[in-house]
Every structure is written in C-alpha cells, then in structure tokens.
Amino acid sequence: MNRVPLEKKVLSENDRIAGQLRERFREHGVLCLNLISSPGAGKTLLLERTLEGFAPGTRVAVLTGDIQTDNDAKRLARAGFPVRQITTGGACHLDARMIERGLAEWRLEDLDLLLIENVGNLVCPASYDLGEAAKIVVLSVAEGEDKPLKYPSIFFKSALLVLNKIDLLPYVPFRIEEARENARRVHPEMEIIEVSCTTGEGLDVWRRWLDQWCRRSCRRDISTQPHAVEISH
Amino acid sequence: MHELGIAHSVIEAVQAEAARHPGAVVRKVAVTVGDLAGIDPQALAFGFEALTAGTEWQSLVLEILTRPRMHRCPACEFEFRVVDYQFACPQCGAPRTECIGGDELELAYLEMEEA
Numbered sequence: 001m002n003r004v005p006l007e008k009k010v011l012s013e014n015d016r017i018a019g020q021l022r023e024r025f026r027e028h029g030v031l032c033l034n035l036i037s038s039p040g041a042g043k044t045l046l047l048e049r050t051l052e053g054f055a056p057g058t059r060v061a062v063l064t065g066d067i068q069t070d071n072d073a074k075r076l077a078r079a080g081f082p083v084r085q086i087t088t089g090g091a092c093h094l095d096a097r098m099i100e101r102g103l104a105e106w107r108l109e110d111l112d113l114l115l116i117e118n119v120g121n122l123v124c125p126a127s128y129d130l131g132e133a134a135k136i137v138v139l140s141v142a143e144g145e146d147k148p149l150k151y152p153s154i155f156f157k158s159a160l161l162v163l164n165k166i167d168l169l170p171y172v173p174f175r176i177e178e179a180r181e182n183a184r185r186v187h188p189e190m191e192i193i194e195v196s197c198t199t200g201e202g203l204d205v206w207r208r209w210l211d212q213w214c215r216r217s218c219r220r221d222i223s224t225q226p227h228a229v230e231i232s233h
Numbered sequence: 234m235h236e237l238g239i240a241h242s243v244i245e246a247v248q249a250e251a252a253r254h255p256g257a258v259v260r261k262v263a264v265t266v267g268d269l270a271g272i273d274p275q276a277l278a279f280g281f282e283a284l285t286a287g288t289e290w291q292s293l294v295l296e297i298l299t300r301p302r303m304h305r306c307p308a309c310e311f312e313f314r315v316v317d318y319q320f321a322c323p324q325c326g327a328p329r330t331e332c333i334g335g336d337e338l339e340l341a342y343l344e345m346e347e348a
Contacts (some may be wrong), residue, residue, distance in 0.1 A: 001260065001344050001345070002257070002347055003342050003344050005341070005342045006246070006250065006339075006340040006342055007340070007341065008339060008340045010239055010246065010338045010340055011239070011242055011338060012246070013242070013245075014242075124271070127235060127239070127270065149318070151271075152269060153269050153271030154271070156332075156336070185318040186318060
C-alpha cells in the first residue's frame with residue numbers, strides 16, 4: 001500500500017476563490033465584513049440601522065444570504081443602497097463562489113464598504129472564508145451567555161462580538177459579564193460592543209468601530225457624516 | 234449540518250488526486266479535523282458514507298484524525314494543549330499565549346494500491 005501525503009485544505013477550492021476576492025477587495029480599497037449569528041439575533045436590523053446612519057451617496061452595498069425568501073433584501077433596500085439577495089436554496093451558509101456570483105453585476109471600484117449578512121447559523125458559516133477582512137458575530141441577550149463556549153469556532157474566528165438587544169436585559173436572565181468572559185475565554189483578544197438596535201444605544205460605538213476599520217481599508221473616508229440614528233417610538 | 238458539504242469536498246479531492254494516479258485504487262483517505270474547525274466527526278463520517286454508498290467509492294475508508302487546540306507561549310516558547318479554555322502558560326505562567334493549531338480541516342493522506 002502506497003501512502004500519498006496531501007496536506008491540503010479540504011475547502012481549498014473555496015479558499016482559492018476567497019483569496020481571489022480578498023485580493024480584489026484590497027486592490028479596490030473595499031472593506032468587506034461578514035456578519036454571522038443564529039437566526040433572530042438581529043443581523044438584519046443592525047444592518048438596517050447601520051445603512052440609515054450613512055449619508056446618501058455613501059459607497060456601501062449589502063449581500064444578504066437566506067435559505068428561502070428575499071424578505072431581508074426588501075427590508076435593507078429601503079435605505080436606498082444597493083442590496084442583493086443570495087438565496088442558498090437549502091444551504092446553511094454562504095460560500096466564496098456565491099459571493100463571487102453575487103458581486104458579478106457590481107463594480108468594486110464603485111464601493112468602499114461591502115457588508116455580507118450570512119445565513120442565520122452559528123456553526124457552518126465559521127468554516128467558509130468569503131474573502132472578508134473580518135468576521136463579526138452578533139449574539140442577542142435573549143440567547144444565553146454560554147453561546148461562546150458552545151460554538152467556539154465562530155467566536156474564535158470573529159474579530160468583533162456585537163451583543164445585541166441590550167434593551168431586553170431587564171427582562172431576561174442574561175448575565176452580560178459572564179457572556180463577555182466566555183467570549184474572551186474562547187478568544188482573548190476579541191472586541192465586544194453592546195448595542196440595542198431598538199433604542200439606538202451603543203450604535204455610535206459600533207459606527208466608530210466601522211469607521212475605524214474603513215479608514216484602514218478604504219481610499220475614502222465614510223465617516224464624514226454624523227451618525228444620525230435617532231429612533232422614534 | 235454542513236458536514237455533508239465537507240464530505241463532498243473530500244470526495245472531490247480524492248477524485249482529483251486519483252486522476253493523477255491512473256490505474257491505482259484508492260483504499261483510504263485521512264482527514265485532519267481540529268477542535269476549532271466546527272466539524273462533528275460523526276456527522277462527517279455519516280455524510281461520507283451516505284455520499285459514497287452505491288458508487289465506485291463505496292469501499293473507500295475515511296479516517297478522521299482529530300487535533301486539539303494547541304497554544305505556544307511567546308515568553309518561554311512552551312507549546313501545550315489547551316484544556317477547558319485555560320490559555321495561561323502552564324510552564325511559566327504567562328497569561329497571554331497564541332493559538333498555533335486546532336482549526337485544521339485538511340486532507341492528510343491517501344492510501345492507494347498502484348496498478
């Protein structure tokens with residue numbers, strides 16, 4: 001019997017396409033961020049609030065993944081920026097080829113920021129590189145503070161944890177300090193931002209984080225407009 | 234959930250490699266799966282079995298080599314296996330150590346009989 005060593009990544013084809021995408025983003029000065037969470041943690045509302053805070057003409061676009069329906073794309077398109085739905089038709093994650101296809105009709109030279117909303121799932125999206133500069137994991141306080149320990153892969157691979165729905169803290173048995181500790185146990189260098197997309201609390205901190213990352217990657221400054229997220233009830 | 238897709242990628246890689254060795258029969262493929270890869274070995278084995286059943290790859294054996302999360306201490310260069318998220322260096326006590334392994338999802342090797 002002859003043993004042939006391979007030492008090759010299982011997802012090498014995905015990684016190859018992701019590498020090409022990353023190179024294209026770098027070449028055109030586009031910051032690409034990949035947002036991941038379980039279903040219902042609030043990725044779409046966070047993106048809606050984020051888009052609302054951008055001045056008209058900001059060169060931002062969104063690719064949003066869903067197993068079925070284009071509900072999220074319809075919600076996000078209201079802000080007036082380019083949005084494209086990627087319907088995965090059953091797949092529980094986005095892969096690099098879907099991003100490549102999703103971008104086909106856009107010119108990267110017209111963009112500074114590309115936000116990807118992954119399929120709601122804390123497991124599978126962690127394995128697929130989409131060419132992003134950073135993964136961001138969104139966790140809502142309705143989900144339980146042990147999630148970082150249960151799904152270490154995604155917390156380990158994400159640069160930022162957005163703890164969402166903090167307006168619900170008085171009503172749910174969520175120990176936020178423990179959630180932060182658990183996240184840092186898995187990923188000691190992880191940045192953590194607490195927000196409520198309903199009251200707007202913390203969105204200024206999130207926006208500053210975004211502006212800071214954009215300054216590193218983009219040729220233009222997208223932070224010239226004040227962050228205007230005032231939510232009326 | 235996505236282990237079926239991963240199993241599919243493994244089979245594709247085996248097919249590509251087999252094509253480079255005409256006449257050889259591939260008996261076994263070994264895959265390295267780290268603790269941080271987010272892959273359930275049992276689900277991967279199940280997906281692999283489901284995909285190969287009734288095909289020319291039916292008798293292909295999948296071996297899954299698991300790898301623990303490994304850290305290295307930048308102060309004393311000690312390398313250690315992380316148990317229960319304890320990242321401090323067990324040798325010199327440095328609190329910050331760096332991850333050097335455990336997120337592998339790789340094809341390790343193929344065993345084949347040459348014609």
